[in-house]
Amino acid sequence: MxxxxxxxxxxxxxxxxxxxxxxxxxxxxxxQTRQRVTQAAADLEYVPSQLGxxxxxxxxxxxxxxxPDLSGPYYAEVVLGYESVAAELDRSVLILSTHGRRDxxxxxxxxxxxxxxxxxxxxxxHEDVIERITRRGTPVVLVARTPVPDADSVxxxxxxxxxxxxxxxxxxxxxxxAFVGDPDASSDVAERLTSLRAAVERAGATVxxxxxxxxxxxSGVRAAEAALSRRRAEGLPDAFACxxxxxxxxxxxxxxxxxxxxxxxxxxxxWDDVMAARYAGLTTVRQPMRDLGARxxxxxxxxxxxxxxxxxxxxxxxxxxxxxxTTxxTTxxTTxxTTxxTTxxEGTP
Amino acid sequence: MxxxxxxxxxxxxxxxxxxxxxxxxxxxxxxQTRQRVTQAAADLEYVPSQLGxxxxxxxxxxxxxxxPDLSGPYYAEVVLGYESVAAELDRSVLILSTHGRRDxxxxxxxxxxxxxxxxxxxxxxHEDVIERITRRGTPVVLVARTPVPDADSVxxxxxxxxxxxxxxxxxxxxxxxAFVGDPDASSDVAERLTSLRAAVERAGATVxxxxxxxxxxxSGVRAAEAALSRRRAEGLPDAFACxxxxxxxxxxxxxxxxxxxxxxxxxxxxWDDVMAARYAGLTTVRQPMRDLGARxxxxxxxxxxxxxxxxxxxxxxxxxxxxxxTTxxTTxxTTxxTTxxTTxxEGTP
DNA sequence: CCGGTTTCTGTAACCGGTTACATCACCGTG
DNA sequence: CACGGTGATGTAACCGGTTACAGAAACCGG
Numbered sequence: 001m002x003x004x005x006x007x008x009x010x011x012x013x014x015x016x017x018x019x020x021x022x023x024x025x026x027x028x029x030x031x032q033t034r035q036r037v038t039q040a041a042a043d044l045e046y047v048p049s050q051l052g053x054x055x056x057x058x059x060x061x062x063x064x065x066x067x068p069d070l071s072g073p074y075y076a077e078v079v080l081g082y083e084s085v086a087a088e089l090d091r092s093v094l095i096l097s098t099h100g101r102r103d104x105x106x107x108x109x110x111x112x113x114x115x116x117x118x119x120x121x122x123x124x125x126h127e128d129v130i131e132r133i134t135r136r137g138t139p140v141v142l143v144a145r146t147p148v149p150d151a152d153s154v155x156x157x158x159x160x161x162x163x164x165x166x167x168x169x170x171x172x173x174x175x176x177x178a179f180v181g182d183p184d185a186s187s188d189v190a191e192r193l194t195s196l197r198a199a200v201e202r203a204g205a206t207v208x209x210x211x212x213x214x215x216x217x218x219s220g221v222r223a224a225e226a227a228l229s230r231r232r233a234e235g236l237p238d239a240f241a242c243x244x245x246x247x248x249x250x251x252x253x254x255x256x257x258x259x260x261x262x263x264x265x266x267x268x269x270x271w272d273d274v275m276a277a278r279y280a281g282l283t284t285v286r287q288p289m290r291d292l293g294a295r296x297x298x299x300x301x302x303x304x305x306x307x308x309x310x311x312x313x314x315x316x317x318x319x320x321x322x323x324x325x326t327t328x329x330t331t332x333x334t335t336x337x338t339t340x341x342t343t344x345x346e347g348t349p
Numbered sequence: 350m351x352x353x354x355x356x357x358x359x360x361x362x363x364x365x366x367x368x369x370x371x372x373x374x375x376x377x378x379x380x381q382t383r384q385r386v387t388q389a390a391a392d393l394e395y396v397p398s399q400l401g402x403x404x405x406x407x408x409x410x411x412x413x414x415x416x417p418d419l420s421g422p423y424y425a426e427v428v429l430g431y432e433s434v435a436a437e438l439d440r441s442v443l444i445l446s447t448h449g450r451r452d453x454x455x456x457x458x459x460x461x462x463x464x465x466x467x468x469x470x471x472x473x474x475h476e477d478v479i480e481r482i483t484r485r486g487t488p489v490v491l492v493a494r495t496p497v498p499d500a501d502s503v504x505x506x507x508x509x510x511x512x513x514x515x516x517x518x519x520x521x522x523x524x525x526x527a528f529v530g531d532p533d534a535s536s537d538v539a540e541r542l543t544s545l546r547a548a549v550e551r552a553g554a555t556v557x558x559x560x561x562x563x564x565x566x567x568s569g570v571r572a573a574e575a576a577l578s579r580r581r582a583e584g585l586p587d588a589f590a591c592x593x594x595x596x597x598x599x600x601x602x603x604x605x606x607x608x609x610x611x612x613x614x615x616x617x618x619x620w621d622d623v624m625a626a627r628y629a630g631l632t633t634v635r636q637p638m639r640d641l642g643a644r645x646x647x648x649x650x651x652x653x654x655x656x657x658x659x660x661x662x663x664x665x666x667x668x669x670x671x672x673x674x675t676t677x678x679t680t681x682x683t684t685x686x687t688t689x690x691t692t693x694x695e696g697t698p
Numbered sequence: 699c700c701g702g703t704t705t706c707t708g709t710a711a712c713c714g715g716t717t718a719c720a721t722c723a724c725c726g727t728g
Numbered sequence: 729c730a731c732g733g734t735g736a737t738g739t740a741a742c743c744g745g746t747t748a749c750a751g752a753a754a755c756c757g758g
Contacts, residue, residue: 002485004744015708020746030706047485050463051409052744055400055713062443062463070433073624076425083446084419087456092463094411095442097432107436114399114411114441136351136396249628275422276625279598353714364738369716379736401714404743 003044005052012040023048062092063300064115065293066108068124069099071216072246073274074289075121078143081293082119089301091116098124105129112138117300119143119293122186139303141296146187147313152299154314156287158188159195161318165241165269165285166199172267172326174200174238180210180223180251181243189243192271196241208237215243220250228258236266239326245270245277245284252280252325267326273319281324288316352393354401361389372397411441412649413464414642415457417473418448420565421595422623423638424470427492430642431468438650440465447473454478461487466649468492468642471535488652490645495536496662501648503663505636507537508544510667514590514618514634515548521616521675523549523587529559529572529600530592538592541620545590557586564592569599577607585615588675594619594626594633601629601674616675622668630673637665 009016014033022029022037029037040046054060063086067075079095086093096111098104108125109132112118117139120130130151134140140151147153169177177200183190197207210227212219220242227236242248248270255262262268270277273286295314302308358365363382371378371386378386389395403409412435416424428444435442445460447453457474458481461467466488469479479500483489489500496502518526526549532539546556559576561568569591576585591597597619604611611617619626622635644663651657 006744016745017709017747018707021707024746028706033706045481045485047458047462049404049744050459051400051404052713053746055398055404055715055744056746058713060400070429073422073425076422076429079444080419080425080446083444084448087446087450092460093444095428095432095444097429097436099433101436109396110399111441113396132394136394249624274624275598276623276628279625280628355714365715366717366739367737370737373716377736382736398714401743402716404714404745405716407743 003046008040008046012036060116063117064094064111065119066096066124067121077289078293081290082297085294085297117304119296141300143296152311154295157318158191161285162192162195163199164320166196169239170203175205176237177207177239178210178237179241217246217250220247221254224251224254239267241269245272245274283323283326286319352395357389357395361385409465412466413443413460414468415445415473416470426638427642430639431646434643434646466653468645490649492645501660503644506667507540510634511541511544512548513669515545518588519552524554525586526556526588527559527586528590566595566599569596570603573600573603588616590618594621594623632672632675635668
């Protein structure tokens, strides 16, 4: 339907090979020929078929990124950070959400077949799928997910920041801390819980886990209501450490709606530092979401171009942001946790 | 490198045509043959090359979406709404941000060459580029952008909601309204300004325009500072109607930092209703961002499949959300504006 | 003026699938 | 038993580019 390289060749009175060369290579073609070809291409409004080109070159010039879920700003930020770098590196970006799709494995495999490399966020898909993809030779970078040997990975620091957060809550007087969020849903969350618990218990306080359906504001509201309904029997925990900001924001709403004062009656903390957290005065741990995406893009590019053989596993620094949901003083103090560290492991045989 | 259809054919002892058929068509192949082929494919872990398939079929099975900018939740939401529908329709989604890239036109053209259809958000790219793309026969759907004859479009309602907002501000006592935002940067914004101004002036009040560099929180803070520095000479406007929520949120920060009380001393409104707006108590107009993306995906699908010849231009309903930044009563009232309307225009010849 | 380079261009074989058409085996029927 | 019809499979021509290789033209120095 569209004009092809042969049309251009015919109009310019040259062969298709010459057209191909004239439109790509800087040299190896006479100025006059190039001129004729360029002119013909312009006349015909010729746009090379990427399909033909890609097939011939055996590459897609595209990267995929898979994320579990659409809700909330977290993944969006990572994706956007990723896109900005990938575009710079001249690669198209394919996105795929596995949210609620039971054929997620097939979708991801299908995506892998259209890309030169893939970034997988958190638990967008089961490990088997990832293994199958790496086995076929498609490079994979994991983000916010337990590293595996056959792929690069980028994570935000969890343990140290969770410990700092735990210390902070204890310092603010918490003796009973409720961790809100399902640790089985994400390795990140599990890690945070473990370190938070260690820090809190080290100080002689206790941690309980409040299960939630997902990581949405609604779940936060529901968790607050559940906690309130148990209030008479068990009393309210001194602090709610939520697995992400949206849960925490929902929590705040739910608690305040019931007349509970934060931070006087109980403390609330989140994780991520999304935009709304600032306006809600939420204490949280800032994750460098854009950077996670950006680093992933760089690592993937290296893998695709075989600049590097071994796999690396990066950990990006986070920051504890203390706001009014855990402190009465209006001043907002900030502390930086561990800085970027890089580990390399052995590559595939 | 990878195993191809010929490898499978060889191992199964059949021709490549049979393999192709066995793996796709339900019938037209003997059960035994299918079994042999399936087995061989499984043994070899064969994954069909999408490139080959796409080239042969002359289609990409992919849609693109172009947005101007990464900052803020607005475009992210639209993109995500778009992805969720596109994935359902079994199409891959390519994303591209034109933010700050001066070769945006080429990038978009390049994207168009990799897709069966394209969605363009707001002023991601100049009109010429869009015209060139539609001329080549690639379907285009515009979102949050002035409709053109050769493409579908989806917009959120602007005029009626802007008028409602204007009335509301006047009702709350505003006699001087400052509109914060550059109407030249977006047709949406220009439309809002026009209607807002009409409503405000109808009530005998006045509207001034405060120029800003972009639509970020930072710009909002700076706009607040600028207004404050002119305070002595001109006094503070009675109300700041901001072109989007992020400007308004920055405005709030800047004003409050200087001790200005909102809504007592001046009113502030935004546009979009991003998550943070709720926590900041910002009066705003809610746009159905996800729906904008979702509708665009559906329309694009129809264009690609030639289900429909004429172009449609849809307008989705918005909602005025009144919060504490324009009213002292703590209750949050809500009003719905116009509902979805659809107009059809003539198709391309 | 000739042979040897160098430089440009054309021919044709790919890349990995799909699919129109030819072929062939097998069926039932007259 | 010959024959037309049917259905499964193979052959080969695509899809639209890239690129190895060969051939031709231009250029060089001796």
